[in-house]
Amino acid sequence: MSESEVALGVAGHAAVMEEPAYAVPPKKLTVWLFIISDAVSFGAVLFAYGYLRVGSTNWSAPFEFVPSILNGMIMTFVLLTSSLTMLGAVLAAKAGRKSSAVKWMGLTALLGAIFAALHLREWFHMIGEGWRLFQNPAGGSVEFGAAFFSITGLHLLHVTCGVIAIIVVAIGFSRGRLTEGHVETTGLYWHFVDLVWMFVFPLVYLMNAAR
């Protein structure tokens, strides 16, 4: 009996069980609730950054087109593409094409790892220039480093967790221990990581582009 059949009570108890309001499996609803609470966390960090930026009279705008903005564009391309490959994995898993789904998930994890590597390259470049959590080599507000490393670090942590989760789920799915429902909920989380980047890139990188 499938998960949906259990939840709907079609095994002879339909008369006493009402239809769920959201019509999604409990696992998926749990991930949605996690995503919503995580969105609020990211929102809080981005609002704090916004207020720091507006409240500062000497905020730095250090990102030159090459390498920082270009690097950010490549990172955006890689992360958006990884969302597409994750969709490929979900569609393949739902269609019962197990090996195809595992390949798509492998590609997604690889793109996620590339994104993390590009992110770290950006960090090391900035650290090499003298940027620290509370140090600004450009002479402006020291809060820039704190805001930049906190926001991008929180996002990088999510990407790293996502890559690990995708690899674990891919292995479990290929061995038959996990279902297509697990692939779908992992995909949901991965798309959320992508969604957060859609705000981080313009607000943290483009708003601080040197012009």
Added chain:
Amino acid sequence: MTAMESRREPGMKFYVGVWISLLLIAGVEVLLTYQIFSRGRLLAVLLVLAVCEAGIALMYFMHLKYERSTLFWSLIPLVVFVFFLMNHFWADALRLARVRVLPF
């Protein structure tokens, strides 16, 4: 189709179209960064484009469009309300942090 199953989802070709549209919006964001010189106006434009991007990702990549509307109406307005509260009260929190105790 049972009530637990999502509504009919589109295929990979449709999602490639969504992916291209998201890439185009990101490209427009970069282009406008070097066209608009007022920081306030740039922030407003970038925020609008980011919200559009997030909306597309939420509805299509995260399949919210293909779920029951109750899920959308239970989750999204709540988050928007929390962001609204942050926007209105955090400025006051920063002001209070700078308030000095009077010497009497």
